[in-house]
Amino acid sequence: MTELLLLSATGLMLSLFLGLLRVLLGPSAGDRMLATQLIGTVGVGMLLVLSVLLDEPALIDVALLLALLAAVAAAAFTGQQEARHD
Amino acid sequence: MNTTNLLVFDGLLLFSIVGLAWASLATTDERRSVILFMAFGLVLAVAWGRLLAPDVALAEAAIGAGLSGALLLAAVRKQSPGSSHTHANPDRNYSESGAKVVLQWLVTLLCAALAGTLAWALLHALSSAPHDTLPRAISDNLVASGVSNPVTAVLLNFRAYDTLLELAVLLTAVLGIFSLGQTTPGYQPAGPVFDGLVRWLVPVLILTAGYLLWVGAHAPGGAFQAGATLAAAGVVLRLTGRSRIGLPDGFVLRIIMAAGVGVFLLVGLTLLLLGRPFLGYPPAWAGALILLIETAAMLSIAATLLLAFVGGQPQSTAVNAAANRQREENSRC
Numbered sequence: 001m002t003e004l005l006l007l008s009a010t011g012l013m014l015s016l017f018l019g020l021l022r023v024l025l026g027p028s029a030g031d032r033m034l035a036t037q038l039i040g041t042v043g044v045g046m047l048l049v050l051s052v053l054l055d056e057p058a059l060i061d062v063a064l065l066l067a068l069l070a071a072v073a074a075a076a077f078t079g080q081q082e083a084r085h086d
Numbered sequence: 087m088n089t090t091n092l093l094v095f096d097g098l099l100l101f102s103i104v105g106l107a108w109a110s111l112a113t114t115d116e117r118r119s120v121i122l123f124m125a126f127g128l129v130l131a132v133a134w135g136r137l138l139a140p141d142v143a144l145a146e147a148a149i150g151a152g153l154s155g156a157l158l159l160a161a162v163r164k165q166s167p168g169s170s171h172t173h174a175n176p177d178r179n180y181s182e183s184g185a186k187v188v189l190q191w192l193v194t195l196l197c198a199a200l201a202g203t204l205a206w207a208l209l210h211a212l213s214s215a216p217h218d219t220l221p222r223a224i225s226d227n228l229v230a231s232g233v234s235n236p237v238t239a240v241l242l243n244f245r246a247y248d249t250l251l252e253l254a255v256l257l258t259a260v261l262g263i264f265s266l267g268q269t270t271p272g273y274q275p276a277g278p279v280f281d282g283l284v285r286w287l288v289p290v291l292i293l294t295a296g297y298l299l300w301v302g303a304h305a306p307g308g309a310f311q312a313g314a315t316l317a318a319a320g321v322v323l324r325l326t327g328r329s330r331i332g333l334p335d336g337f338v339l340r341i342i343m344a345a346g347v348g349v350f351l352l353v354g355l356t357l358l359l360l361g362r363p364f365l366g367y368p369p370a371w372a373g374a375l376i377l378l379i380e381t382a383a384m385l386s387i388a389a390t391l392l393l394a395f396v397g398g399q400p401q402s403t404a405v406n407a408a409a410n411r412q413r414e415e416n417s418r419c
Contacts, residue, residue, distance in 0.1 A: 058140035058306040069152025076156035
């Protein structure tokens with residue numbers, strides 16, 4: 001079981017690394033933001049695996065918060081234009 | 087669990103943190119820099135989790151990866167209205183006067199000196215004294231603190247002074263934000279998809295804030311993380327262009343802004359009158375008093391962070407409603 005978790009943690013890390021390449025390469029801001037969202041999802045998975053692997057149940061709460069706030073960040077990025085003063 | 091098996095994992099994590107920090111600082115495009123900073127916050131939250139510091143990981147996930155990203159994106163958008171891409175010309179940045187280059191090197195050298203001093207201090211502290219006296223002192227007195235989470239015990243009981251002063255700093259900051267004057271009316275009304283997302287997201291964020299506040303007594307969590315989560319609910323509400331974003335009007339808002347410091351001081355002074363030291367809770371009451379102070383602190387922190395996103399004194403809802411009605415009429419024409 002531990003080996004499986006170790007393997008998945010490292011696998012998730014590799015996928016995060018590939019996501020990082022897309023964040024760095026872009027080319028558009030949308031690409032970077034989508035890749036950042038992907039990293040957020042990978043981070044959630046990673047924290048869940050780590051919480052079992054390191055026997056730290058509080059990391060599940062961190063994963064929950066990361067998932068929620070990633071949605072807030074995406075909302076802020078796609079966000080509306082500010083209403084103009086008329 | 088032996089941690090040597092996670093060596094590859096740790097190495098890649100470290101590499102991506104440093105790489106993202108460098109990329110975020112090196113880019114000349116502000117929007118790109120903000121997105122890289124958000125990715126940096128995400129990876130940093132995972133790293134704090136890996137270091138078994140879930141309290142810090144929670145704060146980093148809420149503030150570093152979520153709220154400050156939203157704040158910075160809004161700031162970048164405000165700075166360059168109309169154009170989504172603000173490609174600063176790299177040539178211009180680099181060919182500016184030599185003073186800038188000198189300044190850059192000076193900052194680099196100072197940063198390196200600071201890092202060196204910190205590393206030396208850390209090595210010194212690790213080698214000279216047994217470094218587990220503080221954790222032991224905390225765990226010895228944890229029973230008397232009223233909570234079973236050592237971080238909350240330190241923040242709200244053993245070193246409550248520190249937290250009181252931190253809340254005073256936040257109050258000063260929000261007074262500065264208030265002095266910026268009235269804010270803009272807000273954002274345009276959201277489309278159906280975004281609106282639907284927010285309808286789900288806001289209740290879950292409020293529920294999570296309450297959970298984090300409550301769980302702080304015996305597990306990682308507490309007022310700061312809960313306040314940041316609550317503020318995030320207000321941020322998404324503002325992004326959908328609603329006139330009501332959970333901030334009350336006028337006098338009530340001022341009470342909430344000052345509630346953290348106010349309740350803290352009230353508890354401390356009442357204890358003084360009863361013949362106990364300032365903020366020296368009686369053990370039987372400690373748990374309840376800490377929860378009371380944390381609830382007030384959460385509301386103050388949430389209001390402060392949300393006002394930072396709003397960027398000034400919110401307009402009264404009557405004015406907002408009038409503006410919204412005007413906008414609806416305009417769009418109908």
